[in-house]
Amino acid sequence: xxxxxxxxxxxxxxxxxxxxxxxxxxxxxLVALEWEREVESSSTPVEQEPSAATEExxxxxxxxxxxxxxxxxxxxxxxxxxxxxxxxxxISFTSMADALNVREYRTRDGRPWNAAGVFKLTPRLIxxxxxxxxxxxxxxxxxxxxxISWNS
Numbered sequence: 480x481x482x483x484x485x486x487x488x489x490x491x492x493x494x495x496x497x498x499x500x501x502x503x504x505x506x507x508x509l510v511a512l513e514w515e516r517e518v519e520s521s522s523t524p525v526e527q528e529p530s531a532a533t534e535e536x537x538x539x540x541x542x543x544x545x546x547x548x549x550x551x552x553x554x555x556x557x558x559x560x561x562x563x564x565x566x567x568x569x570i571s572f573t574s575m576a577d578a579l580n581v582r583e584y585r586t587r588d589g590r591p592w593n594a595a596g597v598f599k600l601t602p603r604l605i606x607x608x609x610x611x612x613x614x615x616x617x618x619x620x621x622x623x624x625x626x627i628s629w630n631s
Contacts, residue, residue, distance in 0.1 A: 486507070529590070532630050536549065537557050537603055537606070537607075538555055538558075538587070538603045539551065539555045539558075539598060539603065539607055540552055540555070541555075554584075555587075556607075556611075557584075558579065558584045559600075559604055559607055559611060560598065560604070561578070561579065561582070561584070561610050562575060562579075562597065562604055563604060563608055563611050563612060565578060571594075571595040572594040572595075572597045572598050575592075575594075575597045576591075576592040576593050576594050576596065576597050579592040579630075580592055580598070590592060619629070
C-alpha cells in the first residue's frame, strides 16, 4: 500500500502557471484551495452557530498532532477514570462534582464541575467504560476500592 505525502504551503503571492506545472511534474496533485479575507466586524459581535456538519469531539479525546485522527487526552481520560471509580462506589452526581473540584479537575471550558455537568458526561463514560474498566491497571485499582453495601 502506498503512502500519501501531503504538503501545505503558506501563500504570500499568487502561484504562477510555471510553479503549478513544476509541482505537477514533481508528482504533486493539487487537492484543495483555501481562501480567506478580512471582513468588517459589527460593533456587537454575533455568536455564530456551529454548522450541522460539525460535531463536538468526545470528552477524553483530542485531535492528534497530524490532524488525521483522534487520540486520548490524558487529563480528560484521568477525569473519566476517576468518575468510573466513583460510579462503581455508587456516589451521587453532586458528590462526584465536588470530588472533581477538590482534585482541581475542570470542564473543557475551565469551569468547576457541577452535578449537571457530571450527569451530561455519563453517556460518554458509558462509551469509554469498557476500555477504562478492562486492563491490569483497573484490576489492581478495583482491589483498592472500598466495598459497597449492596455489593458486599
